[in-house]
Amino acid sequence: QPTYKYTYFDARLRGEFIRFILSYAGVEFEDNRVKGEDWPSLKPTTPFGQVPVLEVKKGSKVTEIAQSQAIARYLANEFGLYGRNNLENAVIDMYGAQLGDLFDAFSTSFNSNTTLSFFTEVWPRNFQFFEDRLNKNGNGFLVGKRLSWADIYLSQMTDFIQNKDEFLNKFPLVKALDKKVRSIPKIADWIKRRPDGDF
Template identity: 40%
Template structure:
């Protein structure tokens, strides 16, 4: 079996969907969480100057969604055909659109721009969430095809990070998304990972 090492900041955020997938597939991996002050010396060793980075038998690969998709294919969570795979990809991209809208104001330091970007997020994010919630309702309690996929794992894994940036519970009003969260967290391998992972806010 290949050896896996996942390198990221000491938080959940963008690495957590990958950790969920590795855990779900019961693939042992080294969870390398470096101190933030070490980032300047780690950055040049990464493929594109960003993390997460997954090493598979020492070969480094970047881009969190690409890594997650690769692992999802390995463990049967990438859809039963090309059409489902497309719907799952589209859902994951939408989840990352939500993240981008929240990140735009969260990381903005200029207060004037921050307020304007918050206003945009406050309009656009509920629009996305309503549709994601309806999608779960229409697909038997999951995002695609009435079955667990890496889209479901991605959403639940990244939710703490989204809530941290939003400063409140994004899915409070969305019953189907709340049920999806419970379902994913109830998967034995995910439950086991969540119980043992380091405690972090985001």
């Protein structure tokens, strides 16, 4: 059994869905939360100067994985969060990529004056895509008949919405999926014991 060290900032943001996945997997992981003042010295030691990074230690061999979606896919393969075949996996990855783009847009909106249009336009447009897709698949999951890493990512993304409950009333299938993911005992337990924070 490998051991896992997960490095991200002391925040949920782009890194939290991986913590959901690690919790779902039921594996112990070191939740290494880098402080702002320690980041400049750590940055050059990471593969691309960014976090998240997952270190997977098997025996004496340590492999570092950067890029959140590469980490998610690795864990999905290890812990049964993919589909039944390559085609289902491609569609799961498609949703993951869309959510990654959405997060990129969300973080860019912080650094410009577009936060408002983000909340009135970009969130609703994207959540409508996912609502329609859930409606089409018809069983509460994005792909096939079981939970995938994209379902977990979509659920975690709702953390960043202002007035989440009210907002999600317009997207009842996303709301139900979010509730289902957060009710999975190992994820519910993580949410209970994780550090507090606004983001």
